[in-house]
Amino acid sequence: MPSAIVRGATGQPGPIAYPSGITTGIFNELNFVIPEYIPGIIAKYGNSSYALVMELLGRSSVETVNTTTNTFSHFEKGRAFGSGLVDADVTSNVAGAAINITLKSPQSYNNGATGTQSPFLLNQVVKIRSNGRKFRVTNITRTTSAFVIEATPLGLYTLITGSTGTTLKAGEGLETFGNQLAGESSDSQGTMQQKMYRYDNTATVLRASTKSSDLAGMNKTQIDFGGGNFYEPALAIQTMNQNMMMDIEDAVMEGVPYANTSDTGTVGVIPAIEARGSEIDYVQYAFAIGDFQNLTNVLDANGGPREYHFLQDLKQRQDINNLLFGIYKNGAISYGSAGGDAVTSAAYGFNGFSTDTFNFHFHRYKAFGASATFGYTPTQGDYRAFYGLAVPQGMIQDAKDGATRPQLQFVYQQNPDITAGQRIYSWDLGYTKATKTTIAENKYEQIAYVGSRVLAAEQFSVLKGVAS
Amino acid sequence: MANATTMEAPLKKEQEFVPEFAGLKVRKDSNEHRALIQEFDPEKKYVYQLAAENLELDKPVIDARTNRPLPHKPFKPFQNLIMTSQIVWNNGRVGIRYYDGCESIFVSEQPKEKDVIDQLIQQTRRRNFLDGKLIVEGYEKMLLLYLSICSWNSESLFKTTTSTAIFTPQNSERLATVESEKLDMIEEAMKYAREASLTKMLIHSAFLGIPTTDYDSGNELTEKEIRIEYRKAASKNPQSFIESYGNKQLEIKYYIDKALLNGTISNKFNPNKATWGKGNTVICDISGLKTNDAISQALFEFAKTAEGEEFVIQLKALNES
Numbered sequence: 181m182p183s184a185i186v187r188g189a190t191g192q193p194g195p196i197a198y199p200s201g202i203t204t205g206i207f208n209e210l211n212f213v214i215p216e217y218i219p220g221i222i223a224k225y226g227n228s229s230y231a232l233v234m235e236l237l238g239r240s241s242v243e244t245v246n247t248t249t250n251t252f253s254h255f256e257k258g259r260a261f262g263s264g265l266v267d268a269d270v271t272s273n274v275a276g277a278a279i280n281i282t283l284k285s286p287q288s289y290n291n292g293a294t295g296t297q298s299p300f301l302l303n304q305v306v307k308i309r310s311n312g313r314k315f316r317v318t319n320i321t322r323t324t325s326a327f328v329i330e331a332t333p334l335g336l337y338t339l340i341t342g343s344t345g346t347t348l349k350a351g352e353g354l355e356t357f358g359n360q361l362a363g364e365s366s367d368s369q370g371t372m373q374q375k376m377y378r379y380d381n382t383a384t385v386l387r388a389s390t391k392s393s394d395l396a397g398m399n400k401t402q403i404d405f406g407g408g409n410f411y412e413p414a415l416a417i418q419t420m421n422q423n424m425m426m427d428i429e430d431a432v433m434e435g436v437p438y439a440n441t442s443d444t445g446t447v448g449v450i451p452a453i454e455a456r457g458s459e460i461d462y463v464q465y466a467f468a469i470g471d472f473q474n475l476t477n478v479l480d481a482n483g484g485p486r487e488y489h490f491l492q493d494l495k496q497r498q499d500i501n502n503l504l505f506g507i508y509k510n511g512a513i514s515y516g517s518a519g520g521d522a523v524t525s526a527a528y529g530f531n532g533f534s535t536d537t538f539n540f541h542f543h544r545y546k547a548f549g550a551s552a553t554f555g556y557t558p559t560q561g562d563y564r565a566f567y568g569l570a571v572p573q574g575m576i577q578d579a580k581d582g583a584t585r586p587q588l589q590f591v592y593q594q595n596p597d598i599t600a601g602q603r604i605y606s607w608d609l610g611y612t613k614a615t616k617t618t619i620a621e622n623k624y625e626q627i628a629y630v631g632s633r634v635l636a637a638e639q640f641s642v643l644k645g646v647a648s
Numbered sequence: 649m650a651n652a653t654t655m656e657a658p659l660k661k662e663q664e665f666v667p668e669f670a671g672l673k674v675r676k677d678s679n680e681h682r683a684l685i686q687e688f689d690p691e692k693k694y695v696y697q698l699a700a701e702n703l704e705l706d707k708p709v710i711d712a713r714t715n716r717p718l719p720h721k722p723f724k725p726f727q728n729l730i731m732t733s734q735i736v737w738n739n740g741r742v743g744i745r746y747y748d749g750c751e752s753i754f755v756s757e758q759p760k761e762k763d764v765i766d767q768l769i770q771q772t773r774r775r776n777f778l779d780g781k782l783i784v785e786g787y788e789k790m791l792l793l794y795l796s797i798c799s800w801n802s803e804s805l806f807k808t809t810t811s812t813a814i815f816t817p818q819n820s821e822r823l824a825t826v827e828s829e830k831l832d833m834i835e836e837a838m839k840y841a842r843e844a845s846l847t848k849m850l851i852h853s854a855f856l857g858i859p860t861t862d863y864d865s866g867n868e869l870t871e872k873e874i875r876i877e878y879r880k881a882a883s884k885n886p887q888s889f890i891e892s893y894g895n896k897q898l899e900i901k902y903y904i905d906k907a908l909l910n911g912t913i914s915n916k917f918n919p920n921k922a923t924w925g926k927g928n929t930v931i932c933d934i935s936g937l938k939t940n941d942a943i944s945q946a947l948f949e950f951a952k953t954a955e956g957e958e959f960v961i962q963l964k965a966l967n968e969s
Contacts, residue, residue, distance in 0.1 A: 255712055351783075375711070375712075376711070376712030376713050377709055377710065377711065377712055377718075378709070378710035378711075378712040378715075379707075379709060379710075380707045380710065381707055382706075382707070437703075437706060438706055439704075439706055445706065447705050447706055447707055451703065451705060454702060454724065455702045455703075455705060455721065455724070456725070457724075458724065458725060458726035458727070459724050459726070459727040459728075460727075460728055461727065461730050461814065462730065463730055463732055463733075466732070470769065470774075474728045474774060477774070478726050478728075638725070646730065646811070646812040646814065647811055647812050648732075648733060648734040648799060648808065648810070648811050
């Protein structure tokens with residue numbers, strides 16, 4: 181016997197009739213619309229430009245090298261030609277008569293724990309800078325704090341400053357030459373050697389980590405974080421990568437002081453240049469051609485190469501653009517070579533300018549600016565505003581091993597267990613990784629050991645706009 | 649009020665201007681006036697020093713021949729002098745610039761013709777700070793005037809608040825005064841150190857961290873031995889020596905520490921109370937304090953209160969007996 185109507189069945193009364201047809205009201209009930217979206221994630225403040233100095237300047241100006249020890253060194257030699265300064269006025273009123281000249285320290289001799297090193301030797305011929313008069317060194321008294329040379333004129337004249345009077349003035353320049361008047365049956369002369377300097381620096385250690393729980397790592401999102409990865413930890417890892425690169429850049433360029441800690445940091449490129457190189461100041465918003473000439477004068481005096489790269493904050497770049505475009509109205513700005521080919525240079529935003537036998541290439545270096553990198557406008561001072569760093573492009577010969585290399589280096593300390601050349605070592609561990617952990621999470625780790633090396637920092641220069 | 653006496657409004661005191669002084673109108677005895685009439689000794693040299701010193705690098709430069717560190721160089725080897733500046737002059741922003749041979753440093757008083765200015769720029773020698781120092785001859789009056797009032801001078805009375813301080817004048821007389829004051833201070837501190845009574849010296853030495861026992865042998869130092877160290881401390885840091893010398897608070901602290909050490913004050917009867925050792929008389933509450941330092945500090949704080957006055961009297965009496 182057939183049963184009665186089955187109890188428990190659901191779904192009655194079936195479809196709903198819409199006498200006026202379907203409207204959007206149906207979505208309010210079901211709410212299942214998936215909006216159209218761009219799967220990739222957009223950078224609100226533009227693509228994070230690494231603006232790494234290595235990419236900007238090319239391998240002819242910046243080099244990456246390895247070290248096997250935490251402390252690494254290089255050697256530099258000083259000037260080949262000796263000079264001194266007169267410490268106090270000396271009277272010279274008898275033509276041809278010898279006088280005793282006390283020299284100024286440290287410009288003329290090293291007056292410290294290392295003794296009285298000086299370029300002056302017996303029988304040397306020395307020239308007075310103000311008038312070109314020459315004398316012979318006939319005696320030297322190497323007393324600490326009172327280094328005295330006896331100067332006997334080569335000609336029948338007095339040893340004075342300028343062309344009139346009877347005084348060799350304090351501050352007068354004395355330039356040493358060899359024995360230019362050795363005469364017959366001459367004996368051997370004294371020895372001179374350039375000063376040698378050792379510059380040490382250390383690699384600092386940079387660490388970064390990202391941790392993601394099991395659930396955070398397994399919930400797929402609709403956002404493509406790059407490379408078809410739709411899982412959120414990918415974004416955190418990208419952020420870690422970007423931060424690590426900028427950390428390295430900042431550590432090398434600005435340094436990591438450590439005197440007040442028990443750790444070891446590194447002396448940065450800019451602190452080294454500020455201590456040893458030159459600084460040219462100009463008035464903000466009023467860069468003039470004379471400021472360029474100040475710069476070329478000092479670069480020339482310090483033996484800088486023909487080609488220089490400027491890393492500048494945007495404000496200084498604008499100051500220079502205003503000057504150059506103001507002077508060269510016909511657009512004679514050359515987009516020339518910047519350590520690579522012209523196309524590459526242009527792609528990185530260099531443009532060049534030549535004056536006084538020097539070629540300058542300009543590049544805006546984002547890391548100098550707070551606004552572009554960190555998103556705020558400093559109100560309490562900005563030590564890198566209107567700031568520029570002139571980096572010589574050239575290969576310099578190492579005084580120790582004779583190798584030639586760029587003058588700015590990123591020095592990475594190598595771990596023998598890590599693949600050679602790997603600058604940033606990354607590893608991971610966690611419940612889905614090769615190295616298992618008890619907690620259901622994954623950890624991503626990064627480490628880098630890096631320091632800076634500046635060769636012949638004297639040839640670098642800082643160009644700084646000061647507020648009036 | 650018809651009969652009210654009429655009064656004249658007080659006359660506003662007229663400001664006395666020095667007419668056309670150096671091409672400018674300035675109020676008599678104002679800073680501007682004083683700046684313009686200042687005199688420079690043509691026989692002297694004036695020295696200016698960079699305001700910012702190089703930070704000492706963590707790694708010194710080594711003389712590779714002797715393998716010894718070279719002395720730290722406090723200043724950049726080279727920095728140029730900016731010849732243009734803006735200053736606050738007569739309560740307004742005014743431009744000044746220096747050209748060799750120009751009779752004024754005030755832009756408003758300088759030639760306006762472009763070719764003349766170009767000529768002035770070309771003939772002006774560039775000045776630089778070499779190893780942090782700029783030396784100017786006393787006869788360079790316009791340059792010295794510029795240097796004394798420009799905004800780059802950290803001591804300029806006319807400096808704009810926005811400007812960067814680049815250099816400081818090295819006034820040798822002022823430096824000598826500072827040096828002389830320092831020497832006076834050393835002499836004063838040494839006098840105190842020589843003449844202080846033994847008790848006073850011991851109290852002060854405790855504050856200065858001068859040991860009273862020989863570290864190696866453990867022997868008590870004699871008065872003579874302590875006084876040598878005491879005098880050295882006076883010459884090393886005279887200012888803090890003088891400031892702390894004869895400080896009554898140090899005396900109380902010393903007596904408290906001494907009483908704690910020899911057991912005159914203790915907490916053995918009740919760990920939460922500091923008591924006089926023998927009489928078991930409570931001085932003050934020290935609940936929760938464990939170390940001698942903390943208890944000493946609590947007693948010292950107590951001594952400074954009105955309730956602690958008697959404690960101080962007793963403490964002094966004990967030490968003077």
